[in-house]
Amino acid sequence: MNLKELSQNLGLSQTTVSRALNGYPEVSTATRRRVEEAARTFNYSPSTRAKGLATGKALAIGHVIPLSSKHEMVNPVFGDFIAGAGETYSRNGYEMILSIVPDQDERRIYQGLKSRRAVDGVIVHGPVMDDPRIPLLHKLGLPFAVHGRASVNETPYAWLDMNNRNAFKRATDFLFDLGHQRIGLVNGLEFMDFAYRRRNGYTVSLSDHGVTPDPDLMRSGEMTEDFGYVSARQMFALDDAPTAIICSSMISALGVRRAIEEKGLVMGKDISVISHDDVLSYLKNGGDTPIFTATRSSVREAGRQLAQMLLDAIENPGRAPQTKLLEAELVVGTSTGPAPRKD
Amino acid sequence: MNLKELSQNLGLSQTTVSRALNGYPEVSTATRRRVEEAARTFNYSPSTRAKGLATGKALAIGHVIPLSSKHEMVNPVFGDFIAGAGETYSRNGYEMILSIVPDQDERRIYQGLKSRRAVDGVIVHGPVMDDPRIPLLHKLGLPFAVHGRASVNETPYAWLDMNNRNAFKRATDFLFDLGHQRIGLVNGLEFMDFAYRRRNGYTVSLSDHGVTPDPDLMRSGEMTEDFGYVSARQMFALDDAPTAIICSSMISALGVRRAIEEKGLVMGKDISVISHDDVLSYLKNGGDTPIFTATRSSVREAGRQLAQMLLDAIENPGRAPQTKLLEAELVVGTSTGPAPRKD
DNA sequence: GAGCAAATCCAAAGCGCTTTGGAATTTTGA
DNA sequence: TCAAAATTCCAAAGCGCTTTGGATTTGCTC
Numbered sequence: 001m002n003l004k005e006l007s008q009n010l011g012l013s014q015t016t017v018s019r020a021l022n023g024y025p026e027v028s029t030a031t032r033r034r035v036e037e038a039a040r041t042f043n044y045s046p047s048t049r050a051k052g053l054a055t056g057k058a059l060a061i062g063h064v065i066p067l068s069s070k071h072e073m074v075n076p077v078f079g080d081f082i083a084g085a086g087e088t089y090s091r092n093g094y095e096m097i098l099s100i101v102p103d104q105d106e107r108r109i110y111q112g113l114k115s116r117r118a119v120d121g122v123i124v125h126g127p128v129m130d131d132p133r134i135p136l137l138h139k140l141g142l143p144f145a146v147h148g149r150a151s152v153n154e155t156p157y158a159w160l161d162m163n164n165r166n167a168f169k170r171a172t173d174f175l176f177d178l179g180h181q182r183i184g185l186v187n188g189l190e191f192m193d194f195a196y197r198r199r200n201g202y203t204v205s206l207s208d209h210g211v212t213p214d215p216d217l218m219r220s221g222e223m224t225e226d227f228g229y230v231s232a233r234q235m236f237a238l239d240d241a242p243t244a245i246i247c248s249s250m251i252s253a254l255g256v257r258r259a260i261e262e263k264g265l266v267m268g269k270d271i272s273v274i275s276h277d278d279v280l281s282y283l284k285n286g287g288d289t290p291i292f293t294a295t296r297s298s299v300r301e302a303g304r305q306l307a308q309m310l311l312d313a314i315e316n317p318g319r320a321p322q323t324k325l326l327e328a329e330l331v332v333g334t335s336t337g338p339a340p341r342k343d
Numbered sequence: 344m345n346l347k348e349l350s351q352n353l354g355l356s357q358t359t360v361s362r363a364l365n366g367y368p369e370v371s372t373a374t375r376r377r378v379e380e381a382a383r384t385f386n387y388s389p390s391t392r393a394k395g396l397a398t399g400k401a402l403a404i405g406h407v408i409p410l411s412s413k414h415e416m417v418n419p420v421f422g423d424f425i426a427g428a429g430e431t432y433s434r435n436g437y438e439m440i441l442s443i444v445p446d447q448d449e450r451r452i453y454q455g456l457k458s459r460r461a462v463d464g465v466i467v468h469g470p471v472m473d474d475p476r477i478p479l480l481h482k483l484g485l486p487f488a489v490h491g492r493a494s495v496n497e498t499p500y501a502w503l504d505m506n507n508r509n510a511f512k513r514a515t516d517f518l519f520d521l522g523h524q525r526i527g528l529v530n531g532l533e534f535m536d537f538a539y540r541r542r543n544g545y546t547v548s549l550s551d552h553g554v555t556p557d558p559d560l561m562r563s564g565e566m567t568e569d570f571g572y573v574s575a576r577q578m579f580a581l582d583d584a585p586t587a588i589i590c591s592s593m594i595s596a597l598g599v600r601r602a603i604e605e606k607g608l609v610m611g612k613d614i615s616v617i618s619h620d621d622v623l624s625y626l627k628n629g630g631d632t633p634i635f636t637a638t639r640s641s642v643r644e645a646g647r648q649l650a651q652m653l654l655d656a657i658e659n660p661g662r663a664p665q666t667k668l669l670e671a672e673l674v675v676g677t678s679t680g681p682a683p684r685k686d
Numbered sequence: 687g688a689g690c691a692a693a694t695c696c697a698a699a700g701c702g703c704t705t706t707g708g709a710a711t712t713t714t715g716a
Numbered sequence: 717t718c719a720a721a722a723t724t725c726c727a728a729a730g731c732g733c734t735t736t737g738g739a740t741t742t743g744c745t746c
Contacts, residue, residue, distance in 0.1 A: 001458070002732060013696045018734060028694065045458045049395040050732035053701045058392065060440075067426060073624035074426045079417045083410060086443035095461065097403075098441045100429040115344070115388045117702095118438065225597070226630050251625060254568070254597050261604040281416035282594055287569050345702060356726045361704060371724065393702035396731045460732095 001044045010038055021046070048095070060095040061085075061310060062119035064110065066103040066126055071222050074100065075126060076251060077299050080280050081147065084303025085123065092311055094120075107136060114140045121314050123147060123306060127193045143317075145310040147302065148193050158313055158321040160306040164194050167295040167328035168201030168246065171274045174293075174330065175244045176209045179339035180272060184217040184242035186231045186252055195220065198248060198276075217242055228255025236263055243339045244272035250283050253292055257335075272336040276328070290333035297328040344387045353381055364389070391438070395460075403438040404428075404653060405462035407453065409446040409469055414565050417443065418469060419594060420642050423623050424490065427646025428466065435654055437463075450479060457483045464657050466490060466649060470536045486660075488653040490645065491536050501656055501664040503649040507537050510638040510671035511544030511589065514617045517636075517673065518587045519552045522682035523615060527560040527585035529574045529595055538563065541591060541619075560585055571598025579606055586682045587615040593626050596635055600678075615679040619671070633676035640671040 007017040012031065020027045020035035027035075039045070052058050063085070065078055082096070089096050097119055101109050110133065113119050121143035124133055130152035137144045138155060146159040175183050185202050188195035199220075203213050216238055219231035228247060235242050236259065247253040253275035260267050267273055277285050277294035279301075285292055309322050350360040355374065363370045363378035370378075382388070395401050406428070408421055425439070432439050440462055444452050453476065456462050464486035467476055473495035480487045481498060488501040518526050528545050531538035542563075546556050559581055562574040571590060578585050579602060590596040596618035603610050610616055620628050620637035628635055652665050 003734095004732075014733080015697080015735080016695055019695090022734085024735095026694065031694080043454060043458050045455060046734095047396075047460045047732055049392045049401065049460065050701090051734080052392040053390075053396055053703085054732080054734040056701075063441075065426075071624065074422045076419065076422065076623075076625040079419065079422045082441065083408075083417045083443045086441065090442065090444065096441045098406075098425065098429065098439045099433065100426045101433065111386060112388060115386055117390045117392065222625075224625050224627055226627050230630065257601070280419075281414065282419040282565075282567050284567055284569050287573065346704095347702075357703080358705080358727080359725055362725095365704085367705095369724065374724080389704095390702055393731090394704080396733085397702080397704040399731075 001042045003044075003046065006038060006042060006044050009042070010035060018046075058118055058120045059093060060097050060119045061089060061307070062097045062099065062113050062122040063125065064106060064113075064122060065098065065100045066106055067100055068222065069102050069104060071224075073222055073224075076249075076280065077278050078125065080278065080298075080300045081125075081303040083281075084298075084300035084305075085307035086303075088304050088307035088311065094311065106133060110136060110140060110142065114142045121145070121310050123310060128191050129193050129196055131193070143310065143314050145306050145313065147306055149197075150193055151196065156321050158309055158323060160302055160309060160324040160326070162194075162297045162302065162326045162328055164197035165201035165204070167276065167297070167330075168198040169205045170201075170330055171246050171276075171293075171295050172202050172205030173208075175246070175272060175274065175336070176205065178244075178272065178336060180242075180244040181211060181339070182214075182217065182240060182242040182244070183211075184232075184235045184245040185219065186228055186245060186247045186256060187218065187220045188223050188248045190220040195248060202246060223249040223252045225251050225255040225258075228252030229258045230255070232256040232259035233262075242271075244274070244336070247273060247275040250275050250277055250280070250285065250292065250294075268333075268335045268337045270340055272339070274336060277331075285331075286333065290331050291335060293333045293336040294331050295328040296331050297326055302326065344385045346387075346389065349381060349385060349387050352385070353378060401461055401463045402436060403440050403462045404432060404650070405440045405442065405456050405465040406468065407449060407456075407465060408441065408443045409449055410443055411565065412445050412447060414567075416565055416567075419592075419623065420621050421468065423621065423641075423643045424468075424646040426624075427641075427643035427648075428650035429646075431647050431650035431654065437654065449476065453479060453483060453485065457485045464488070464653050466653060471534050472536050472539055474536070486653065486657050488649050488656065490649055493536055494539065499664050501652055501666065503645055503652060503667040503669070505537075505640045505645065505669045505671055507540035508544035508547070510619065510640070510673075511541040512548045513544075513673055514589050514619075514636075514638050515545050515548035516551070518589070518615060518617065518679070519548065521587075521615065521679060523585075523587040524554060524682070525557075525560065525583060525585040525587070526554075527575075527578045527588040528562065529571055529588060529590045529599060530561065530563045531566050531591045533563040538591060545589060566592040566595045568594050568598040568601075571595030572601045573598070575599040575602035576605075585614075587617070587679070590616060590618040593618050593620055593623070593628065593635065593637075611676075611678045611680045613683055615682075617679060620674075628674075629676065633674050634678060636676045636679040637674050638671040639674050640669055645669065 003014050007014045017035050020032040099109050124144055124146040127146050127148045127150045131150035149159050149161045187199055190196050206213050221227045245256055247256055257267055260271050265271055275292045275294045277296040279298040346357050350357045360378050363375040442452050467487055467489040470489050470491045470493045474493035477493055492502050492504045530542055533539050549556050564570045590599055600610055603614050608614055618635045618637045620639040622641040
């Protein structure tokens with residue numbers, strides 16, 4: 001069923017039917033109802049392609065997910081982020097176009113999306129500190145919004161970020177308050193902007209407490225379970241092992257816990273652990289009481305909000321780029337406790 | 344830059360330029376080269392929408408991901424599956440359109456995709472035993488391919504599945520060979536087809552070994568870490584606790600391990616665990632030697648192959664639906680060992 | 687009931703591409 | 717050398733929609 005057939009069926013012109021369906025005022029309420037009724041029974045909806053051609057809008061947003069070329073890894077956070085963004089899109093009649101590409105091909109993909117006019121805008125995932133995509137997208141004139149930030153950047157752009165620095169500073173402060181002095185950091189890859197900021201929050205807290213950062217206590221890598229395990233093991237093997245570990249992801253935190261238990265220690269007593277919790281749907285932080293003390297910020301909510309920001313920006317092209325900083329909350333679970341007393 | 348401008352620039356007609364770019368034979372090699380060259384320097388690629396309108400193809404595949412309405416959970420497997428499928432699409436010039444929808448809305452979404460002519464076909468995720476989407480898509484005449492199978496179904500359709508029944512039968516057999524008699528199952532939701540088949544393989548093995556299935560040893564639920572933990576705890580509280588547990592997902596297996604260690608037991612000695620491993624990028628099964636003995640089958644590879652099957656089906660509409668059954672391999676890790684002797 | 691504004695509708699152009707049916711040019715064969 | 721065949725190109729129609737500019741009808745006012 002297409003517009004032509006539908007309008008013939010109703011004995012109306014295509015113009016009128018189109019206007020009725022798109023809420024234009026030049027149509028009487030009676031005909032509008034008739035048209036809507038008919039559209040429903042014939043299961044008609046306008047072809048996205050034709051509509052897009054006629055209006056010049058794609059009614060679609062592109063998500064370009066970089067695939068870590070080293071580990072072929074898809075960020076586990078992305079499923080929930082996408083779910084959040086998807087809610088916003090479907091509420092606003094947009095479609096989501098997804099490209100998962102080896103990170104070295106990203107440039108080409110953005111150019112392609114632009115020149116094929118496939119999307120009205122894109123979401124940028126996983127920004128690194130000096131991210132080349134931001135100037136690129138500016139140059140292309142393709143509206144975009146970034147999940148996270150790029151520290152090194154002149155021109156303003158739209159972003160939504162969690163306050164990584166503050167979250168990790170608070171977590172570290174919290175451990176100091178419990179009496180810990182040797183605190184390890186199991187971080188993500190530190191050319192990623194979020195990881196850089198987290199380390200920054202961590203080291204600032206250390207300095208505040210008169211502690212010099214110890215490279216042996218600072219690991220950085222792709223946040224798998226195994227990475228958490230290996231990192232913790234290495235730290236425990238030190239002469240002056242940490243009594244607490246801060247971890248950038250729940251998944252690596254599970255690895256950290258494995259290392260703790262393997263050593264016959266008890267988490268929350270012998271070793272304290274704080275993790276960042278993205279509130280992933282399949283990785284709830286325990287049941288009723290949280291297992292891990294955690295800095296918590298829902299990545300799904302981030303998806304919802306950032307998508308909305310991008311749609312707003314597309315509809316108001318003049319306006320200055322919006323930005324938004326979300327604060328993580330610190331939830332206290334059973335994985336932290338006072339520092340064990342030295343014998 | 345559009346076709347018109349490009350052809351004016353070259354002093355050719357739009358027809359010729361279009362043909363040159365699409366590999367039609369009515370164009371001399373010299374002009375073709377000229378055209379390709381120009382397209383490259385002007386960064387021209389045809390508008391997907393216009394092309395789609397003209398050809399009647401969308402050059403896009405839809406993925407409709409059901410969002411569990413109960414737990415608002417996105418299947419963690421989906422990121423890797425999508426990554427695999429995405430590889431296939433980009434190699435073939437297709438786009439991936441993603442909708443994440445509350446499972447009760449799925450029907451409407453498929454109808455929308457069809458009537459808006461937004462996609463050439465769809466991938467069906469997470470089939471349940473008697474899946475209504477299969478007859479619906481047949482009725483709509485929208486090409487589709489299913490990741491998994493629906494047990495209750497008359498008409499043939501394209502699918503790719505892992506041999507769940509066989510994998511879990513082998514896993515159970517393996518535990519029997521090690522002398523275990525009380526074997527627990529921590530399964531996914533059993534209206535999901537894969538989970539049903541897995542339980543089936545498990546019970547068949549039990550019968551083969553003259554053991555009657557014990558409801559107390561069979562849990563079914565959304566496969567989170569916590570679910571694994573809670574399930575294992577409950578089993579351990581039994582008078583006649585199991586000496587081995589088979590688990591449907593690595594994530595729940597981590598929960599099972601937590602319960603084991605909490606009880607002060609050693610996995611692989613006091614309790615054996617076998618998990619299914621989807622080879623998710625962020626959840627490697629240990630480093631060099633696998634931690635969990637596991638039935639292994641890469642879900643990313645499944646994505647690659649199923650996407651290809653769908654594209655083939657779209658290009659050869661006449662042909663009978665293809666199907667493919669992948670066998671999981673059984674990798675032996677440190678999480679299994681001989682059944683502890685009764686004292 | 688004439689005159690005018692408001693309400694309601696329509697024909698046709700245009701969005702950027704592919705493709706049909708021909709026209710123009712070059713090459714070939716005898 | 718000249719007709720036929722092969723090569724190379726083009727104008728125009730059509731894909732399904734939106735939107736402009738205009739035509740027609742209806743409702744009011746006096």
